[in-house]
Amino acid sequence: xxLPAHPAFALALFAIAAAGCAAVSTDITVLDPAQxxxxxxxxxxxxxxxxxxYVKIALIEARGGVGGSESALxxxxxxRARALGADAVVRLEVTAAYHPPVRVYDPxxxxxxxxxxxxxxxxxxxxxxxxxxxxxxxxxxVGGGDVQTLKAVAIRYTDKREPAAMP
Numbered sequence: 479x480x481l482p483a484h485p486a487f488a489l490a491l492f493a494i495a496a497a498g499c500a501a502v503s504t505d506i507t508v509l510d511p512a513q514x515x516x517x518x519x520x521x522x523x524x525x526x527x528x529x530x531x532y533v534k535i536a537l538i539e540a541r542g543g544v545g546g547s548e549s550a551l552x553x554x555x556x557x558r559a560r561a562l563g564a565d566a567v568v569r570l571e572v573t574a575a576y577h578p579p580v581r582v583y584d585p586x587x588x589x590x591x592x593x594x595x596x597x598x599x600x601x602x603x604x605x606x607x608x609x610x611x612x613x614x615x616x617x618x619x620v621g622g623g624d625v626q627t628l629k630a631v632a633i634r635y636t637d638k639r640e641p642a643a644m645p
Contacts, residue, residue: 501543502554508536508562515563515634521556522566532633535564540630544623548572551628564632571629579622 513535538558540551552569559567 501546502550503541504554504558505539505541506536506558506562507539509534517561518563518565519560521560521564523552523556524566524568527568528566528633528635531636532565533636535559535562535632535634538567538628538630538632540628542626542628544577544621544625546626548626548628551626552630555628555630555632559630559632562632563634565635566633568631568633569628570631572626573629574624574626576624577622580620581617582620583616584618585616 513533515535536559538555540554540558542551551572552567555567
């Protein structure tokens with residue numbers, strides 16, 4: 479296999495391939511579209527609502543891929559809250575749903591040279607063949623697993639004093 483002549487082309491191709499593997503999708507519901515805040519530098523992740531006064535900006539729902547981690551979901555929520563101008567993200571709940579493995583048709587796995595209709599007089603599953611001698615019938619298994627979903631609220635402090643440090 480010949481490599482591309484331009485390394486920038488190879489780098490761009492790799493970046494496109496890596497971007498297609500993004501495992502977190504995020505839905506944002508802005509509570510009051512009339513309120514606009516400038517983006518913030520630091521966004522804290524809280525597990526409970528803070529004692530100081532705040533206003534809720536948006537609801538954030540981040541959905542990961544199979545085998546994804548909660549930290550990836552929190553990082554994505556933090557990135558989106560930073561763009562909204564939030565000071566903190568309050569984690570409400572994380573749920574996990576199991577998706578079982580699925581059998582899908584893939585033409586790359588199909589056996590083009592020995593289709594079943596060429597041998598109508600004998601099935602491969604009779605003796606002496608207790609199994610198909612050509613096991614690639616065009617189907618493959620796509621693995622399943624747990625998919626986590628994060629529900630959080632982006633908040634902004636109404637008084638711009640620094641939040642108290644949590645013990």
